[in-house]
Amino acid sequence: xxxxxxxxxxxxxxxxxxxxxxxxxxxxxxxxxxxxxxxxxxxxxxxxxxxxxxxxxxxxxxxxxxxxxxxxxxxxxxxxxxxxxxxxxxxxxxxxxxxxxxxxxxxxxxxxxxxxxxxxxxxxxxxxxxxxxxxxxxxxxxxxxxxxxxxxxxxxxxxxxxxxxxxxxxxxxxxxxxxxxxxxxxxxxxxxxxxxxxxxxxxxxxxxxxxxxxxxxxxxxxxxxxxxxxxxxxxxxxxxxxxxxxxxxxxxxxxxxxxxxxxxxxxxxxxxxxxxxxxxxxxxxxxxxxxxxxxxxxxxxxxxxxxxxxxxxxxxxxxxxxxxxxxxxxxxxxxxxxxxxxxxxxxxxxxxxxxxxxxxxxxxxxxxxxxxxxxxxxxxxxxxxxxxxxxxxxxxxxxxxxxxxxxxxxxxxxxxxxxxxxxxxxxxxxxxxxxxxxxxxxxxxxxxxxxxxxxxxxxxxxxxxxxxxxxxxxxxxxxxxxxxxxxxxxxxxxxxxxxxxxxxxxxxxxxxxxxxxxxxxxxxxxxxxxxxxxxxxxxxxxxxxxxxxxxxxxxxxxxxxxxxxxxxxxxxxxxxxxxxxxxxxxxxxxxxxxxxxxxxxxxxxxxxxxxxxxxxxxxxxxxxxxxxxxxxx
Amino acid sequence: xxxxxxxxxxxxxxxxxxxxxxxxxxxxxxxxxxxxxxxxxxxxxxxxxxxxxxxxxxxxxxxxxxxxxxxxxxxxxxxxxxxxxxxxxxxxxxxxxxxxxxxxxxxxxxxxxxxxxxxxxxxxxxxxxxxxxxxxxxxxxxxxxxxxxxxxxxxxxxxxxxxxxxxxxx
Numbered sequence: 001x002x003x004x005x006x007x008x009x010x011x012x013x014x015x016x017x018x019x020x021x022x023x024x025x026x027x028x029x030x031x032x033x034x035x036x037x038x039x040x041x042x043x044x045x046x047x048x049x050x051x052x053x054x055x056x057x058x059x060x061x062x063x064x065x066x067x068x069x070x071x072x073x074x075x076x077x078x079x080x081x082x083x084x085x086x087x088x089x090x091x092x093x094x095x096x097x098x099x100x101x102x103x104x105x106x107x108x109x110x111x112x113x114x115x116x117x118x119x120x121x122x123x124x125x126x127x128x129x130x131x132x133x134x135x136x137x138x139x140x141x142x143x144x145x146x147x148x149x150x151x152x153x154x155x156x157x158x159x160x161x162x163x164x165x166x167x168x169x170x171x172x173x174x175x176x177x178x179x180x181x182x183x184x185x186x187x188x189x190x191x192x193x194x195x196x197x198x199x200x201x202x203x204x205x206x207x208x209x210x211x212x213x214x215x216x217x218x219x220x221x222x223x224x225x226x227x228x229x230x231x232x233x234x235x236x237x238x239x240x241x242x243x244x245x246x247x248x249x250x251x252x253x254x255x256x257x258x259x260x261x262x263x264x265x266x267x268x269x270x271x272x273x274x275x276x277x278x279x280x281x282x283x284x285x286x287x288x289x290x291x292x293x294x295x296x297x298x299x300x301x302x303x304x305x306x307x308x309x310x311x312x313x314x315x316x317x318x319x320x321x322x323x324x325x326x327x328x329x330x331x332x333x334x335x336x337x338x339x340x341x342x343x344x345x346x347x348x349x350x351x352x353x354x355x356x357x358x359x360x361x362x363x364x365x366x367x368x369x370x371x372x373x374x375x376x377x378x379x380x381x382x383x384x385x386x387x388x389x390x391x392x393x394x395x396x397x398x399x400x401x402x403x404x405x406x407x408x409x410x411x412x413x414x415x416x417x418x419x420x421x422x423x424x425x426x427x428x429x430x431x432x433x434x435x436x437x438x439x440x441x442x443x444x445x446x447x448x449x450x451x452x453x454x455x456x457x458x459x460x461x462x463x464x465x466x467x468x469x470x471x472x473x474x475x476x477x478x479x480x481x482x483x484x485x486x487x488x489x490x491x492x493x494x495x496x497x498x499x500x501x502x503x504x505x506x507x508x509x510x511x512x513x514x515x516x517x518x519x520x521x522x523x524x525x526x527x528x529x530x531x532x533x534x535x536x537x538x539x540x541x542x543x544x545x546x547x548x549x550x551x552x553x554x555x556x557x558x559x560x561x562x563x564x565x566x567x568x569x570x571x572x573x574x575x576x577x578x579x580x581x582x583x584x585x586x587x588x589x590x591x592x593x594x595x596x597x598x599x600x601x602x603x604x605x606x607x608x609x610x611x612x613x614x615x616x617x618x619x620x621x622x623x624x625x626x627x628x629x630x631x632x633x
Numbered sequence: 634x635x636x637x638x639x640x641x642x643x644x645x646x647x648x649x650x651x652x653x654x655x656x657x658x659x660x661x662x663x664x665x666x667x668x669x670x671x672x673x674x675x676x677x678x679x680x681x682x683x684x685x686x687x688x689x690x691x692x693x694x695x696x697x698x699x700x701x702x703x704x705x706x707x708x709x710x711x712x713x714x715x716x717x718x719x720x721x722x723x724x725x726x727x728x729x730x731x732x733x734x735x736x737x738x739x740x741x742x743x744x745x746x747x748x749x750x751x752x753x754x755x756x757x758x759x760x761x762x763x764x765x766x767x768x769x770x771x772x773x774x775x776x777x778x779x780x781x782x783x784x785x786x787x788x789x790x791x792x793x794x795x796x797x798x799x800x801x802x803x
Contacts, residue, residue: 221661223658223661308802315802375667376670386662388665409696440792476667541672545672588675591673595675602663606663607660
């Protein structure tokens, strides 16, 4: 716990970008127009994603935790990202590793639970929150007051993994401006550097995940055409391949490996991998055992199947984007594992060109996240930059016979929405079970189950009479909300998809309350300060809009808006957060019709390519149509 | 919703996709929620709902099956579940045989044979797309539900091929 309050209300809040990596994490911000990573007191930028839980409740994050991991293999959680959003019974959680797991009590969610420091139980979301807290503290040392954060996730993360990441950020007390896909963040960092239009491939092989993203860069718009990957493939797997080799060479019986030994061997394997980047062979020494020679050729044979898996994903992404390797203007390498020479060689052959790696592959994601944070916090000057991302995996629901009906296909641009209509199979059916799935396979059991809920209370009707409309909505974070409505009766139900593998909202709220040692009053003061910043921002935006599109207003409307502005200004000088909030809503209300007209004008400009007469005509038309629909209140 | 109107193009099956991609990008530039981070809640909501509509329209229009489906719906022809069964029995028989041949090639891990079948089905799909383009241009939407059903079968076949390719390559 900090001894003094670091939050300084007088310092302007600064947005940050966080790369929450499998092996290492980083935090960055934009310092006089250049994205810059924030270093710790030892001038180190990389924070090892390791959390050590000590007896007595102490939590150690980063390099010290990593150095103690071999001594306390069960209490030091390494590569926690691989467990995010996964079930306790997932094969991924049962791979080579030193941890002790606790099974869920009846009624508890099916999330992974680690037993640490004797009796404490922590979930991957809590472990990740501890890493994020450490990064936030590191940023606060430099910036005094941290605003919102953009947190990166692998493009191929599914909905449960994204939700878990967002929960971890909330638990760490961070306002999430956006969950940003890692390859897109990297492209942003490169694109702004190179100022070059074209089609690019981002090959991102991190510690535990692989992503490939193909995108078009066109005058500041980064449009993702397709993405693919494997959220269980990375540098860790290279370490494991070497570790199995070492264990076999030393003659260990796999059934009799202690957690200490497993951790030591994995660490030694990682060191060997690093050494083989520059050397032809290396002596791996597990303390207390004879050295084992690992040759680069042998290492390359061991990782060949891993590389082939990345190749499959790349070919699929090319096909989805209707592109051939020759269409690609540049390949960007991201992630520490792309330092392995065999990886670079493989990528060069796959895309038939030498990849770019001139921005440090460990830092590029955090740098891109910092740029996006600046844009989203509304303090950046670059209103020419925009990211258009996609969902990585198709979303659908279960229909008869255990088959998945895909409602929103993969590579749909976010934010997005799709609807489908279904009917009852049986007479007098009064409930519909809705089973939400994510993945590409035809059968339910081969896809990821995200949520189940039942739409109840439908009056008895013959089979095929009821009409159930399912709406999927995916926001700019790539997170899914599902809405079900029975059309003949209007019975509705909305769920945000989450409980299966994470913590439900109530659990997160409770942890947040437990974590806050400030009183209610502090929270209230902070809220007022934040509301004032918001109010100021909205006033500036409204005045800009009034100036730009004055011709879209009649005089009465203009007066009402100006009155609402004045009222808001007055409230911003006052001390009541609730009055301020009400006045913000009042201004929103007053500008409703105006906002709609401005939007139609924006659309007309975009479609008509700024041909003046056409624009004016369609604006007149839009105004007429809209006025016809607005009833006076 | 009329996705063609949203994107400001006429209701035709034949579309200029590269030009439309550009239009979609320009609309996104104008409407994406990230452009409205400074705005009040009303304007943000208005932008978000338009951005969602534009993305939905683009998703429909860029894909021949969804595009044809939308044109049929706008012409008042039954689509969706009902339309899926309107392919002729001869066609269904033929598809059944092709799926069996595909399953056999998968069993034998014969990637060459799988790719050969895919090429042939791709050609058939292109032919159906051409026929759809002509049919819609001639105002014969009423007669096209069967053609669309065929295209759906080809699509599913090609999706299966792509999964098999991944499996056999691994």
